[in-house]
Amino acid sequence: MTQVGGFFWAADNSGARHLKCIQRPSGLFDVGDLLRMSVKKVARKRKYKLEKGSVVKAVVSELKLKQNRPSGTGFKSDFNTVIVLNSKGEPLGSRLVCLGPHELRRKGWPKLFGMIRKSF
Template identity: 30%
Template structure:
């Protein structure tokens, strides 16, 4: 589960390395987010890039969490890191490539572009 203040890795090629969660979107009382939820993030660390700079604010979709998630078929998935993919204000991907494993729960939340760019869907 991701909440305000959580540090996440970035799973795309925007040049950002780590981001910090500023706000969990989805209602005024929503305190934590899981796979497929949208959050607002601030770039904490970035490589030299034209796309993003440290301190900029973006929307992001959570693609991996350390907290386990149980599927309806009783399979439990858990990742080694918390990771997100950056979006612009219109909800489009900022990067052009996705790194790492992506869970198929994103398909139910209509993030088909992320799934199509990923090399492996779990």
């Protein structure tokens, strides 16, 4: 679990690179939770829809902190990553470059889980 104010990497090709969490309904969050993020750094290669300082919605896809499952197994990542969403709740990027935990499907994000190539 991570707190509000934490920094994240974007796990898609939406144009955002680094994001900062600015709002969450409750204090701590987990994989699959919806957050409000502020874009801190943007890719320079092409023109994207996102600009530095814009506020977007995002879903947590990976966390550095170990996540325990009811089966007794656990997983953790090297980075805190999120998937950027548009106003309708659809992914802004067309390609996701993260590992997909099954918690995304369980928490109501089956479209995101289907776009991810590697799941565990």
